[in-house]
Amino acid sequence: MLTEARTPLPYVSESRRACDRRPAPGYWRRLAPLLALLACVTRVPSFVRPLWNPDEGYLAVQAGMLAHGGRLYETVVDRKPPLVPWLYEAAFAVFGSGSLTPLRVCAVAAQLTTALLLASIAHRRWGPTAGRTAGVLYLLASVGLNPEDAQAATFEVFMLPWTAAALWCADRRRWGLCGAAVACAFLAKQTGGAVLVPVAWMLWRCGTPRRDLVRCAVGAALPVLAVALATDPAGFLFWTVTGSGAYASFTGSELHVLGRGLTNAAILAVACAGILPPIARALRVSRTGCGDLWLWLGSSAGAVLLGFHFFGHYYLQLIPPLALLGTAALQTLPRERLGTALLTSACCCALFVTWGLLAPRPELAHAQRVAQEVRARSAPHEPVLVWGMHPETYWLAGRRPATRFLTAGLLTNYSGGRDGPQVGEKYAVAGAWDVFRAEFATRAPRLVVDDSRGAPYGAQRTRSLRRMLAPYEVVGDVDGAVVYVRRG
Known part of the structure; x- marks a missing residue:
C-alpha cells in the first residue's frame, strides 16, 4: 500500500x-x-x-x-x-x-x-x-x-x-x-x-x-x-x-x-x-x-x-x-x-x-588433455604453438609460446563464436601477420596444435598458416585438435 x-x-x-x-x-x-x-x-x-x-x-x-x-x-x-x-x-x-x-x-x-x-x-x-x-x-x-x-x-x-x-x-x-x-x-x-x-x-x-x-x-x-x-x-x-x-x-x-x-x-x-x-x-x-x-x-x-x-x-x-x-x-x-x-x-x-x-567444465578437460599431449611430445625448453582460443594450454603444459599472439583471435578476428564474414587474415590486428611470420621463422616451434576443431580460423582455412605448416607432419589427434611435429 x-x-x-x-x-x-x-x-x-x-x-x-x-x-x-x-x-x-x-x-x-x-x-x-x-x-x-x-x-x-x-x-x-x-x-x-x-x-x-x-x-x-x-x-x-x-x-x-x-x-x-x-x-x-x-x-x-x-x-x-x-x-x-x-x-x-x-x-x-x-x-x-x-x-x-x-x-x-x-x-x-x-x-x-x-x-x-x-x-x-x-x-x-x-x-x-x-x-x-x-x-x-x-x-x-x-x-x-x-x-x-x-x-x-x-x-x-x-x-x-x-x-x-x-x-x-x-x-x-x-x-x-x-x-x-x-x-x-x-x-x-x-x-x-x-x-x-x-x-x-x-x-x-x-x-x-x-x-x-x-x-x-x-x-x-x-x-x-x-x-x-x-x-x-x-x-x-x-x-x-x-x-x-x-x-x-x-x-x-x-x-x-x-x-x-x-x-x-x-x-x-x-x-x-x-x-x-x-x-x-x-x-x-x-x-x-x-x-x-x-x-x-x-x-x-x-x-x-x-x-x-x-x-x-x-x-x-x-x-x-x-x-x-x-x-x-x-x-x-x-x-x-x-x-x-x-x-x-x-x-x-x-x-x-x-x-x-x-557444473562440469568440458573445455577445461579438453585443454588438460591437449596439454598432456604437448608435454609428451616436447621438451620443457622447446617453444610450441597452440592455434586456437585456449591459451591456458600453454600454462597447463608448462611450455612457452612460440609467439606473442596467444590466441588465433588476434590473427583472424575470431572471438566468442563469431564466424561471419569478418573472420580471416585480413581482419587481423594491423601488422600482426608480419610479426607472426618473423617469429615463426626465427623461433620455429617444435610442436604445433591446431585446436580450431572446425572453426572458421582453422589451419586448413588460413592460407598463410597452411604454408607455414609445410615442414610439419600430423602425428596425432586429441578430441579433434590436430597435433603437428616438425620433420627432422
Whole structure:
C-alpha cells in the first residue's frame, strides 16, 4: 500500500545532514567480518577448479612471459590494460606460477573491498541498516552469472573496487583521489572508465570550483600517463584504444551474439531477483533521488554493450549500481520488504554457488588433455604453438609460446563464436601477420596444435598458416585438435 511507504532520505549532495552522518562506534568492527565471511562463502567454487576460463589462462601465460623478460605491448600483447597482468606477475613471483589460488584470494579481497565501499556509500546516504543491506546485497548478487564468468579471477573482478572507490571519493568530494580511482578502473579494464559519467554529473551537481575539476582531471590523467611511459606509449595506445576496431563490431554471427546477450541478461536478472522488484516498486511509488546511481547503471550498461560481444563477465559491472539502487529503493518501502529482498537474494546466491560447485567444465578437460599431449611430445625448453582460443594450454603444459599472439583471435578476428564474414587474415590486428611470420621463422616451434576443431580460423582455412605448416607432419589427434611435429 502506498500509504505504508516510508519517506526516502534525500540525496546526499542535497543534504548536509546526510553528508555528516558517521558510523556508530563498533559499526565497521561488526559489519566487516560479516561481509568477509560472506565474500569467502560466495567464492568457494572459485577454488575447486584449477582454471575457470581462457582469460585466466591468458593472464597466467602473460605473467610467465613477463617474468622471463617479456615487455608488455611489445613482446607480450593483449587488448587489455596492464594492471591485472601485473597483478598476476606479482603473485607468481611471490607464490610461484603453478597455481591460481593466490589470485583467487585476491579476487575475494577485491569483492570484499567493493562491498565495503558500497556499504560506506549507503551508510552515509541512508543510515546503518542501508549500509549493511548494500554490502550484503552486492555480495549475494556478485556470483549471479555462469560460474566461468562470476568465479574467475579476471579483469572485471579487479576493476570493480576502483569503480566503487571513484563513487566513494566523489561522494566525499575528494576529487583528486576520485580521478585516480577512475584511472585505475580504466587501467584494470577499459570499460571501467564508464564510471567517469556519474563522477562528472556529481561534479556538476555539487557546483565545484574550477580547481576541483582540475584535481579530478589531473588525478585521472597522471596514472594513465605513468603506465603508458612505463610500458611502450605507442603500443599502450594501440593495444588498449585504437587497435580494436574490427573486434568491436556487431557484424558476424549477429543472432548468436544477440542470443548470448539476452541469455546472460536473463541469468543476471535471476541473480538480482531480490533487488529488481524493489527498484521497480520504488519507481512507481516515489522518486529515489539517486541520479548519480542511475547514471552509473546506465554508463555500465553502455560498457556492456560496447564491442557487441556480451560475454557474461561483462555484466559484473552492473551489479554495484544495482545493489545501491536496490538499497535506496528499500528505504522507501515497508520494512518487511527488506527481509523478503535479502531472503530472495540469499536463495538465488545459494543456487549459483551450487552451480559453481557442481557444473562440469568440458573445455577445461579438453585443454588438460591437449596439454598432456604437448608435454609428451616436447621438451620443457622447446617453444610450441597452440592455434586456437585456449591459451591456458600453454600454462597447463608448462611450455612457452612460440609467439606473442596467444590466441588465433588476434590473427583472424575470431572471438566468442563469431564466424561471419569478418573472420580471416585480413581482419587481423594491423601488422600482426608480419610479426607472426618473423617469429615463426626465427623461433620455429617444435610442436604445433591446431585446436580450431572446425572453426572458421582453422589451419586448413588460413592460407598463410597452411604454408607455414609445410615442414610439419600430423602425428596425432586429441578430441579433434590436430597435433603437428616438425620433420627432422
